[in-house]
Amino acid sequence: MLWPAIAILLCCGLVAVHLFWRKKFRAQAEASRREVEKLLSAQKDAAAQVQSQQDALFNSMTEGLLLLDETGRIELANRAFRALFGLDGDIRSRTIMEALRLHELSGLVETLGSEKQVVEHELKLTRPAERFLQVNGAVIVNSAGQRQGTILVFHDLTRLKQLESARKEFVANVSHELRTPLSLIKGYVETLLDGAKDNPEVASKFLLTIERNAERLKLLIEDLLTISELESGRIKLDLQRVPLRPLVEKICDDFKSKTAARNVSLLNQVSGVSVRADPVRIEQVLGNLIDNAIKYGKPNGTVTISANPGENSQVKIAVQDDGPGIPAEALERVFERFYRIDKARSRDQGGTGLGLSIVKHIVQNHGGKVWARSEPGEGTTFFFTLPENQGVAQQALL
16 A cells, blocks of 8 residues: 555656646746847847938938949938939839939949949939939949949039039130220220321320220229129128118219210109118119119110118118110029120120129128019119118117
8 A cells, every 4th residue: 555655646746846847947938038039129129220320321411322232123212312313202122214214324333233333423314403413333242242232322513513604604704804805905006006196186096995995894803803702701891870862862973974974864762761781882782773774774764763661671772764674584684793685785885794793792791682673665673672770760769
């Protein structure tokens, strides 16, 4: 009877030990599983953080970045790239032709298969707007030298191209404006030296022409220096209270000889407003606008100058003529340097072609804006705004 009892006890003990270790193993397995899940979660979070940092880095770049896989399909396109090409949706997993329809760029990627690197390739886009891009590309290879992908970097050259075009146009215009009076001066001097100086009547006529063209050169150089200083921000404004009506009266008196020659009346309708401005520069603005109105208004006509309080503590000044007007397509360009609506007439009337550009820059330096309105056959009105003199406005209210 003893052995069966011992056997039963032994079996029970073994079962108990088995259950104990089974429970312990299960607890360890559960702990190991939780640890693995924790590690996987941490790894996933770390990968997401790295991806987020990478996306933030790529999207903060001003250059467009495009990454292709070994089959030529898009893996990554940053924000700047999408902006350059006007893309809204997701273009990943597409080829360049599927996403952009650009044969030149697709051909460039194919070229990288043999050349491995492309530097400073210029690409012209016509949509969504005309742009010029500089493309640099390289092939990504593994340790065995096999192609794993392609990276392309796009730099926007549009602004540089526009500046270069403006520079070339400016140099061409300045050269033309200088060449005409210089040629006339040189021609008349040579004629005088060849014997015309011995004829007092002819000599006087020629010398007057030389003087007139020398003055034209002087004015051109002065205007070039002025606009250069304005555009570079080197001019410092002497801001002070400027009552406009007496300033306009002074300018009208200065133009008496010109108005008499064309029998033009200057009408000062400026109200009793004052602005905070540099009086010398504002006299230059009004002088240029009134001079143009006299030259391009009709003979026996009227030029009207007015100024009244406007919105946002600004004073709106207007100079109106009754000439032939300006075509609608030219209104936006009249403030460009050397832009002339009628080149032959403008040169006959004199001037450097820089007056309205100087007006625009002076007004903008004062924090104002300038624009023009015109109807063909009904004259032109030039408007500009200047900050109202707040001190005067407050005194008037007391």
